Amino acid sequence: MNRSANVRSIRSGSGRVVAGILAVAVMALVTVELHARLTPFGIVTYPANGTAMADPRLAVTAEPVGVGTRIAAVELREDDGTVVTAAREPERFEFPPPLAFGKHYTLTVTVERIWSNEKRTEVAEFTTVGMPTLEGPPDRSLAPDASVTLVFDQPVGKLEPVGGLKLAVQPDETRTVFRLHASDYTQGSTYPTQIRWETTTGVPLPPFELRISTPPPVSADVNLRGAENLGTAMPLQITFSEPLAERENAGRQVRIQTQDGKEMTGKWGWIGKTRLQFTPLNGWPPSSVIRVSAEPGAFRGVQGGYLEPPLDLSFSTGTDRKIFVYLDTQTMTAVENGQTVRTFKVSTGKPQTPTVTGSFYIYARFPTKTMKSRAKKGEKGHYIVENVPYAQYFYSDYAFHGAWWHNGFGRPASHGCVNMSTQKHNVRWPKAPEDAGWLYQWASLGVPVTVMHSPPSSTSTRIALEEPQRDRPGVRSSPSP
Structure with a gap:
């Protein structure tokens, strides 16, 4: 009895041991399975999948997630299929910066966990931030x-x-x-x-x-800068290096004063796009010094530049001189300070080429000038005359000058100019008076000129300088002699 009971007892104990071992094994397997299922398994990438404005300065990375997880393979491609980098079984993946701006990339990573026989491939697509494009040149x-x-x-x-x-x-x-x-x-x-x-x-x-x-500075060239012995009718002209932005206010920036501080009055007007002209009312005061000034920055050009140094200049006038030409008597009178100082016989334009009438002023002077017609060679009226002495232009192509090719002064004989007797280059009439040379020495730029058909009934020699003056910037073509 006792032996049989012992045997049964031993068998029962062995069964319980086996059962216990089996239970432990089962529990272990269940634990392993649960651990495998509950332990994370995957990949973390930077940039994350779907990133639209990734920073190209930062490295591209891939990190395995979970116990025992490792990277089996990794590949980074550009959008056109170009492989940027690829690796197998790296411990850790990191692609150093920089990446290109504004490009689309695909990062493919495969991870595995051997003890749980797990394997997974994940794809992360991202785009780096785009670089804005600047329009236009540098x-x-x-x-x-x-x-x-x-x-x-x-x-x-x-x-x-x-x-x-x-x-x-x-x-x-x-x-x-x-x-x-x-x-x-x-x-x-x-x-x-x-x-x-x-x-x-x-x-x-x-x-x-x-x-x-930066824009170039505006420069100003003044025609009367430093001039001496000017006539009273010469207008002041300021020629700018470019058109001004505020043309209508340009004249207000300029101060014109006599030597005793008296402000000059007159009219401002534009000649073309860059030349500003001031015509003094009733002319400049004779035998005076006139000062012209403007503050720095007074004039601003259309390009944005401005007058950098101040405008500061002066000029002087001579005595009060005037010239009168009378077509009916073919004479010319020189008047100084209200007194007639000399009268000449002249030759003005013939009926087909009359001399212009009106109020003018001498705007250009040449000791000797070659004169030619506007008509071309072979055309009617064509001529070229060299060595014309003492040419003084008073309107367009009209001028006072010596005429050594004829001696018929006192009757019309020219193509419109006022011919005068001269000894210079004169070989046919060597005793001819030097009227043209005298007038050239006596007159100057700006001396008023009045051409009329006959002397006025009044004894006044005043010229209406308040009349608008025409542009006389220079000789466009040589006048008719």
């Missing part, structure tokens, strides 16, 4: 308002100019148009300027270079 010029406009094809974040040119930045609401306003610059210079910028997400972009040119 060489720029300041606009008349001292600004430069930069236009991009997509919004830009921070934008900072760096260089010797001080620029204030003003973006529009879309941040695709930026106006850079310059200040404290040297005219007629070029400033290398670096533009540092970022995307709207704060990603720094490679800087680019601009060359910004």
Whole structure:
């Protein structure tokens, strides 16, 4: 009995041991299965899948997730299929920066876990942030308002100019148009300027270079600068290097005063696009010094430049001289300070080529001049006369000058000019009086000239200088002798 009970007892204990071992094994398997199911298994990438504006300055990475998980293979491709990099069984994947701006990439990573016989492939697609494109060339010029406009094809974040040119930045609401306003610059210079910028997400972009040119300064050439012994009718002309931005106000910027500080009155007007003319009312005061001045920056050109040095000059007038030509008597009278100083016989234009009448002034003078007609060689009226002495132009192609080719003074004989007796180059009448030379020495630029058919009934010799003067910038073609 006892032995049989013992045997049964041993068998029962062995069964319980086996059962226990089996239970432990089962539990272990269940635990392993549960651990495998509950333990994470996968990949974490940067940039994450679907990123649209990845920072190309940061490395591309792939990290296995879960106990025992490892990378089996990895590949990074560009959108066109180009393989950027590939590796098998790396412990950790990291592709160093930088990537290209504005490109689409595909990162394919396979991970595995051997003890659980797991394997997985994941694909992460991302696009790096695009670099905005600047429209236009790198060489720029300041606009008349001292600004430069930069236009991009997509919004830009921070934008900072760096260089010797001080620029204030003003973006529009879309941040695709930026106006850079310059200040404290040297005219007629070029400033290398670096533009540092970022995307709207704060990603720094490679800087680019601009060359910004400032407008040239405006220069002013004054016809009467330093002139002496001028006649009283010569208008003041200021010729600018370019058209001005505010033409209608240009004359207000100029002060014209006599030596005792009296302001001169007159009319301002434009001749063409760049020449500003002042005609004094009733002429300049005789035997006076006239000063002309304007402050720095008084004139601004259409390109944005301005007059840098102040305008400061003077000129002087001579005595009150006037010239009168009477066509009916074929005479000319020189009047100084209201007194007739000399009367000459002259030859004016023939009936077919009459001398112009009206009030004028001497605007150009030449000791000797070659005169030719406007008619070309072979055409009716063509001529060329060399060595014409003492030419003084008073209107267009009309002039006083010596005529050594005839001695018929006192009757019409010219093509419109006022012929005068001369000894210079005169071989046929060596005793002819030097009337042309005397007038040349006595007169000067700006001396008023009046041509009329006959002397006025009044004894007054006053010329109506308030009449608008015509443009006489120079000799367009030589006058008819």
